[in-house]
Amino acid sequence: MKKIVKYIMTDILRSIIMIIYTIVLLATSFTLFSLEDNANKGLLSLLNIILIIVPLFSLLFSTIYIYNSAEFIELLVSQPLQRKSIWQSFSIGLAISLSLAFIIGIGLPVLIFQFNTIGLILIIVGTLLSIIFVAIALWAAVQIRDKAKGIGMAILLWMYFSLLFDGFVLFLLFQFADYPLEKPMILVSALNPIDLGRVLILLQLDISAMMGYTGAIFKDFFGTMLGLSIAFITLLVWVLIPLYFSTRKFIRKDL
């Protein structure tokens, strides 16, 4: 398995798109940090990139990579290799490569300009989001045979997680405006890794004071070691569940 991961990674890391992605992230973060007089503000601007661009790129790149590797996957399957380990190698290869691009593109500048808890949480959340959306992309790609449909699905999933889900939450909030929804919102945030990641980062920034009572409830929960652990475990679950289902599907898939 290690060998296949190694080969997949060398393949991905050489692709020009991946290099451009890393450079664009790097350039953006350096620009943002040098433009803003206050490093905290730089982080806030970076937050948008982490929450929008990183999931989108992870989803699209992984989906397209899997479809483009269809024949290579076939070749590997015809070799004396376990299907499970082939699929996991692809998952791990993609996850490591995209995390690496993120860590170089955003992690490095953050470590230079903002080496503290906030910076570290930002890097951890961003890396986890990269991996989560690799896992989600793989699930979509293994379910759908047609490449165009698969890429469409990836875009839809991104829309769902970054936009539609929040729209739905907003709708629910207004429907149930008479009830105290601050605490259930903690649970709701766990249903979307992007929301959860955003809340985790915002709570670290002093801007969380603006979030009023909701922010206070969130801080009470996520501010404790237990809450923080639960949050990161939830993010891990967001990696493991799609990975489990995609592996299960891949083992039974006709190629």
Place this chain on the structure above:
Amino acid sequence: MIIANNLTKSYGKLIALDNISVNCKKGECIILIGPNGSGKTTLIKCILGMAIADSGFITFNNKNISKDWAYRAAIGYMPQIGKYPEHMTIGQVLTMMKDIRNTDQPLDEDLIKSFKLDSLLNKRMGTLSGGTTQKVSAALAFLFNPAVLILDEPTAGLDPIASEILKEKILAEKDNGKLILVTSHILSDLDDLVTEVIYMQEGKLCFHQSIDKLREETGEEKLAKAIATVMLEKAN
């Protein structure tokens, strides 16, 4: 060596394999023929474990393959259209496959030499022509000296010289007592190699016979004609 028992496989409404049973023995060179969509490739994929049968089972050396994957170490497979990671060079692909197989058996690099692939080792896979890619596929199939060779349309896309080299190689391996399973639609191409013929149509096995017996029964020397005669007889 490879025995398929009552194999059935359908893709939705399309029945690709309909209750197929075949027995392939060591030392045979079997040609799998039939029109497009007759289920040849599906059968091969089932044997390779790439497609999973709805019912029936396949044994390889008397072991059921459904939960096994190690048996594929004894198979060399040349796909119809091989595609490899674009950013890897030929050399890297070869190294990778050697790495994955991780065998201490002596390697068979005949085809690499005769196809002159060793002068192209630094070429990236993405830049190769279809024919060169096929040469790589063929070289890979034979590289590990497998007991079974499964070749899907091996001569398609190869130039005549390469095609001839490949045929000679197949012949040599047959003589080494290996089981060779070939699909092809150009019958005349492989006349002199073949020992057995399996003819499939619409997912069904029409017949499975040794070439000698076929020639004897039909009185035709040419394989194509012999099969045509059989089909005519069947139709009547």
Place this chain on the structure above:
Amino acid sequence: MKKVIVILMALIFWVESFGHIIHVGPLHKVKSIRTAIRIANNGDTILVAAGMYKEGNLIISKQLTLIGDKYPIIDGQNKYEVFSIKASKVVIDGFKIYHSGTSNLDDYAGIKVYDSREVTIQNNILDDTYFGIYLQYAKRCVIKNNQLKANNKEEQQSGNGIHCWKSDSLSITDNTVDGHRDGIYFEFVTNSSIKSNTTSNNIRYGLHFMFSNNDTYQFNSFIGNGAGVAVMYSNKVSMLNNQFKENWGDAAYGLLLKEISDSYITGNTFEKNTTGIYLEGASSIKMDHNIFKNNGWAMKIQASCMDIKVSTNNFVGNTFDIGTNGSLVLNTFNKNYWDKYEGYDLNHDTMGDIPYRPVSMYSMIVEQNPPAMMLFRSFITSLLDKTEKFIPSLTPENLKDNTPLMRKAF
């Protein structure tokens, strides 16, 4: 008649200036302040030498001047009110007053003035007092250049720094108040001036007005208090050239205006407050030449406000410029500079040609539905704000600045 008054005044001053001086200290004949007060006559001066004095509650009911030499320490031993002033024209100058008693029944203070006039309290250092300086029924008193400090943690168990009740014409200048409940507290206080004070780290408010009219506060700094200044149920309060900074927290404001009217807010700086100014039930207020910088909300104006005129202010780097809770708008915005304004000025009159709407859709949503704060800084909310800019639907139609400035107002 006039002549008679002048002669009388001169006589009074003559008497005063010829009062005796009583020295108090370990090396003097009079060892205790209590004795000094007992033997002193109206108009005398008591000069207290450096040292530690533990004398319980000192009641001053004569017109005396008490001066501390090199800050003698008067210790209330956590039991007593230190100075109780029950006469007019008393001066307390240059003392260190420590550890007053604490009580939930009596408002013990470091220095308390009962029903007196023209008392001067200056240059004192108060540390760990329950209430610092407490004035009730006082008139024309001066509180100047005192330093008050307490280390209170809970609102219930702490008193205010400078507490003024039912008083008139006070002058509170150059004091610093740290760590009390309210830094300066006014209840039923009229015609008074609060100038150049600094209040910081107080648990509740830096400065708190209740039912106090015709007062002015200017050149003060309110930094890092629970909330900067609260002005409630008052009118005719002028707020000039103050600094409201870092009043940052879940329910923190730079300035809270509740049920106040006819007031004037000018030349102030609001920086890094969760909400710069919060107005509720306020009316007839003019705000101009203020700077709102890096606040969460520069201003929250509830729909219960009317006739608020906001003009010629600078709004820079605030997360939300204006928040409101209804569609009724009886206030006007003119000629302010908004850094978020994206319009243009074709006729070069320094004012943008299209109006600026300082209320974002998301701030409206949050106002109506606080849990929506969970979506703070999410993609959907910025998208909603952008859409709202083109097709206003939820934000109040009339809340806009028709003449937004292209450059900073000053």
